[in-house]
Amino acid sequence: MERKLIAIDLDGTTLNAAAQISAKTKAVLTQAREAGHIVSIVTGRPNRISADIYDELNLDGPMINFNGSLGHIPHHHWADEYQYTFNREVAFDLLAHREELGINMLAAEGKNLFLAVRDHPVELGFFPSILQTNQILNQKTLTQNPTSLTVAVDRSHQEHLLSYIQHQFSDEIDAAPWGGPNAVVELGVKGVQKATGVEVLAHHYNIKRQNIIAFGDEHNDTAMIDYAGWGVAMQNATPQIKALASDVTPLDNDHDGLANYLQDYLKLAE
Template sequence: MNRYLIVLDLDGTLLTSEKNIDPRTKEVIQKVMEAGHIVMIATGRPFRASKAYYEELHLNTPIVNFNGAYIHHPHQPEWGTIHSPLELETLKGILETCDHYELTNIFIEVKDHVYINNPDPLVADLFEIGNPTITYGPIQEKLKEAPTSVLLQTNEQQTKAVLHALDTEYSEAIEQRSWGKPSNIIEVIKRGVNKAVGIKKVAQDYNIPPERIIAFGDEDNDKEMISYAGQGVAMGNAIAELKALADAVTESNDDTGIANYLERTFLL
């Protein structure tokens, strides 16, 4: 049997709008694994915020977190850890550039240590999942380590200007993506880091070629893995750019799109 590697994004893809896994989707994924195929998660979330879903699916595979900046196998430490943080000097330059703009907040994660520039109870809950260490206060003074992920919260009017400034000054050092309303976030990670990098490493370990990789996603941070996978599948709720890039479009995350596609593909 030719095994497939099935890659699942979390938010907007595997998870419904209620942030849970639909029972039917879970059942189909279990059938696919019982048939011998490999299932893994690739998400922008840190592991602490994706661990519960990993365990709910009874996975025993490596996981891609922070959009590829952190990759490890939760059950096999000997598999190794791939951590690709942004250089600290690059971050300092970015923060100096951002001083010219009115940022609402700055959130930085170094694995499970979270730095928040301005205390904000509305967003603190999002970072408290998994009980990380949280440090509040001026990040330029507090941060002494290379960051895994950088989130810049802008006001809507200045998002494009900040993106342009960072692209002009740091395009060779960083990857950046923006999320729109309501948060208006610019995410910055090290250049060359994306979900596809981690998926390629896992696929090689399982001796699975790209043509036998099925990847599901919905957002800008899924573009590289959708392009890399032999079957890149966009959810029905995905952004238009991802649908145009994908090999197929399935139903939305609230309409069991993953389960439907896997049933059609593997004739379950």
């Protein structure tokens, strides 16, 4: 079998509902690498909360974070490292209008950037529950352009926020609402998606598109599933992702759906 590039989303895909990697998933991904295939994490998560998973899987190649906006090799210098950023004035504008837009929390992030401001408690596992003094987002502290802005709003304000962003910044920003229970909108550089990162990986490893297999479950996986020669939707994926995918895993992310599928697909020994 030709060498495959296996692009894996984390939440809802490689990780179970408790955000853990099962022993079986770890074993199968290790087996796939031992068989000569490449395993790459391609996630919406910031690098600060995916490096531990990268390490747990003993990966050594590039990782893609922020839905394609950052490509880097954790703990190492990589000549092809890249990061897309947008003008920090977008953050300043949202800060100035946060009351009328119903913004409860605003976080600006990048590879080496994490600043946030919170007006109301927001229970999101991705963000520290208590901000240190040096993590407060304001006009003075945000000295660099961010890669990502994460905005938590009152559910009743989400549509208003989206139309405001569309109206003000549509030529430079893409806004993507998160799936799940929280009214959260993530902002990134216009046109940059997970497929942007997968394309960089394919060039880096000299892998043709037909030898890319990608796994995902949510709307931010759309471009990657579409770009891959074989896009696989998780059993727990959204209907849109399932409709787009080449195949759907018989089992969900809580029952080793990715691991079982890969084992069959790559014909790895039990």
